[in-house]
Amino acid sequence: MKEPQPKAQPKKKSDFLDALQKGVLLGAAILALVLPPVMYHRSHAPQTAHEIAHSARRSAPALADFGQVQPSDEVRRVANWSMTTHDHQKMSFIIVDKKQAKVYVFDPAGHLKASAYALLGSAIGDDTVPGIGTKPIALVTPEERTTPAGRFIAKPGISASRNEDVVWVDYDAAVSMHRVINFVKAERRLERIVSPYPAEHRISYGCINLPHDFYESAVAPAARTGAVIYVLPETRSLEQQFGLSDAPDGAKVAALDSQARQ
DSSP: OOOOOOOOOOOOHHHHHHHHHHHHOOOOHHHHHSSSSOOGGGGOOOOHHHHHHHHHHHHHHHOOOOOTTOOOHHHHHEEEEEEEEHTTTTTTEEEEETTTTTEEOEEEETEEEEEEEEEESSOOOSOOOOGGGGGGGGOOGGGGOOOOEEEEEEEEETTTTTTTTEEEEEEETEEEEEEEEOOSSSHHHHHHHOSSGGGGGEEEEEEEEHHHHIIIIIIIIHHHOEEEEEEEOOOOOHHHHOOOOOOOOOHHHHHHHHHHOO
16 A cells, blocks of 8 residues: 655745745835825825915015005005014004105004195204204204104104194104194195195104194004104115115015916
């Protein structure tokens, strides 16, 4: 009788399957290295047109809103600079354009609330004379009657000489914003303040005279809640006065924003 033969072990087949599995795994690893991934995380997916527009608007420089009012280039630059750098510290801000004899009042978000003509110091200049604030007004000479340029914090107060409320621009220099005064009829202040000619508005000793309604409805409320006042220079550049260099150009920023919305 023959002895039973032991069952053949499927060694070769196992070796073949094992090699095949290893080959598949190795091939998959190589493909993962040389081929680009087909699945992306949401954050790496291509942006939609809406997302691109939203991103462009968020990265664009802040732009002050003048509505239908067309200010001078210098006023626009300072307003946009203040908004972009947050120099106004989330307060209202007021811009005094001495060259054009106009005043602009903005809310903290940079929206123009109102604008009006003003009367300013009769002398051309951006500095105050030392000690001018304590000098009797009758002794102030014509060349000393300047409205100082600079950045100021509005301070509501009372004028001792007239016993009425004012907004101090530079208390030490006795420079304030107040309702237009008309004590000397020959000065024609009520006529001058509505004139379209800037030279007609140079008549005060340095204070900024404003139309009654404009002062009461725009300037005084802004000062009570906190406001920065920018008095633009007329003998110096904006760069020299405020250290301002690359303030956003309003037209350029508006064009970029319009393009982003398309």
